[in-house]
């Protein structure tokens with residue numbers, strides 16, 4: 266007998282999210298370059314704060330996240346009353362869909378956009394609309410052409426994942442201005458801190474009523490295991506999100522670690538400059554091996570191979586050398602491998618392995 270128990274419409278269209286692998290059968294000394302994690306790990310101050318939080322585990326955490334929001338406000342020079350903290354920026358993206366899109370509404374993401382935009386849209390019962398990109402770059406005109414009176418949200422990551430490409434503030438502003446009045450532009454800034462001089466869309470947010478940014482502690486802050494992200498936007502939008510988030514969504518160790526991390530600006534700068542240095546080194550070295558990539562602004566490189574077969578063969582050889590990268594086939598890049606920028610030894614190790622694959626190294 267067919268079950269009468271059915272989930273809400275849209276939910277069974279969701280394909281399970283696949284994260285970056287972290288183990289290889291039979292290989293020790295695995296080098297994981299598949300999830301854009303910080304090779305230096307979190308700030309020592311964040312680890313200390315986490316350890317100290319152990320003594321208060323019987324206490325409920327704060328519901329208003331005031332300590333972390335204040336620290337974010339001070340460091341990023343923004344209004345802490347318009348910051349919302351979430352279990353990873355994933356939760357903020359999810360709350361945006363839950364609060365602003367439902368059955369009959371459309372949510373735009375782009376051709377190579379992050380998988381979670383579609384998942385959160387379907388989870389809310391809304392309809393995902395995929396818009397083409399232009400040479401691996403988000404296409405503002407294509408998004409504006411697809412937007413209509415049913416469009417409630419537009420998600421773009423800037424820098425984008427898995428391409429690493431970047432849209433300037435002029436283009437983003439044109440997008441925000443051109444959208445229908447009922448539509449919110451969500452700027453996913455998971456990698457914004459890696460771009461020198463980029464304000465992650467802050468000035469645009471302050472001047473408009475339809476732009477929200479999301480940020481994370483999982484990437485440059487090296488706290489992916491803690492699950493901390495945040496959002497920033499107009500007060501009325503943040504108020505809506507606060508009504509539907511769990512009152513105790515953040516654990517106290519996570520709040521403590523993130524607050525210490527955001528205040529350690531010296532460590533942050535060191536992570537940013539190390540990444541920039543090895544990112545440039547890695548992309549140049551790969552190009553010399555005949556593996557091109559777009560100029561990346563993030564902490565990963567989308568390395569292009571001649572064909573899917575070549576990318577797969579390279580991936581196999583990397584695995585046998587104990588190196589895990591991402592094959593972003595489900596993002597429309599069957600002929601590519603996405604490689605996280607590691608530390609110096611990681612970068613040298615993967616360049617050596619790809620050189621061997623290309624027959625250019627012993």
Ligand SMILES: *Cc1c(COP(=O)(O)O)cnc(C)c1O
Nearest residue numbers: 353354355379426455481483494
């Ligand atoms: C990694 C990543 C995130 C961050 O997710 P968290 O839930 O904060 O760990 C968000 N968006 C994109 C595009 C990412 O690559």
